[in-house]
Amino acid sequence: MYTALGGIIGMFALFAAAEGHTERAFLLLIATMIIDSTDGIMARFVRVREVLPHFDGAMLDNVIDVLTFVWVPAFIMWKEDLLPHPLWIAVPILAALYAYGQSEMKTADAFFLGFPSYWNIIALYLFWLQPVSWVAVTLVVIPALLTFVPTRYLYASKNRILWKTTWSLGGVWLLLVTYLLWQDRPALTLIWLSLYYPVYYMLASFYIDFIVRRTVIPDPDI
Structure with a gap:
């Protein structure tokens, strides 16, 4: 199964990280992101729900995403040692477990509600940039807090809002990040440049959430 492949690759990413091959681990995590971004589209195309009506692909997807x-x-x-003390690791874990425990983590109108646990991306930039301790902690604490704020975030594989821009910029970002991970000494300028996509994603999500909140949905009984 295509989705399950992400779990297998994720396991090997863990093995690579344990052996100290961090760049390889991130490359494998990039592969899982590609699978995660496309498995829903593929499942709808081949009509998995009709073929396997009792199989919950969404639950499988969440299990693999947690990994x-x-x-x-x-x-x-x-x-x-990207954070000043191992206890700080509990922050993203607790935030993510809260997020995945929410029945409305993925809304009916195809958004994520609360920060969508992109800890792989945060870990990647902490690894590349190696910021001072207080900056590293801030980059973990703020997204964790945003998990508890019911703000809508783009769900690119399902939501049609800005989907062409999101997919185009995301595709270029994946290529750039993959290139940088293959380099022995990735150029710091390109690393900073690659932040364009996380910044776009956050700003676009906040903007769309603002617009949605301002939209008045008429009462059908009126």
Whole structure:
């Protein structure tokens, strides 16, 4: 199964991180992101729900996401000493477990509600930039707090709002990040440049949430 492949790759990402091959681990996590971004589209195309009506693909997807978006990145943060104390690793883990425990983590109108646990991306930039302790902690605490704020975030594989821009910028970002991970000494300028997509994603999500909140939905009984 295509979705399950993400779990297998995620396991090997954990193995790579444990052996100290952090760049390889991130490359494997990039592969899981590609699978996660496309498995829903593929499932709808081949009509998995009709073929396997009793199989819950969404539950499988969440199980794999916890591995690849949370546990492996958290392990990398610990392994590479990216935070000033191991106890800080509990922050993203607790936030993510809260997020995945929410019945409305993915809304009916195809958004994520609350920060969507992109701890793999946060771990990647902590690894690359190696910021001072207080900055590293801030970059973990703020997204964790945003998990508890009911703000809508783009769900690119399902939501049609800005989907062409999001997919185009995201595709270029994936290529750039993959290129940088293959380099022995990635150029710092390109690393900073690659932040364009996380910044776009956050700003676009906040903007769309603002617009949605201002939209008045008429009462059908009126």
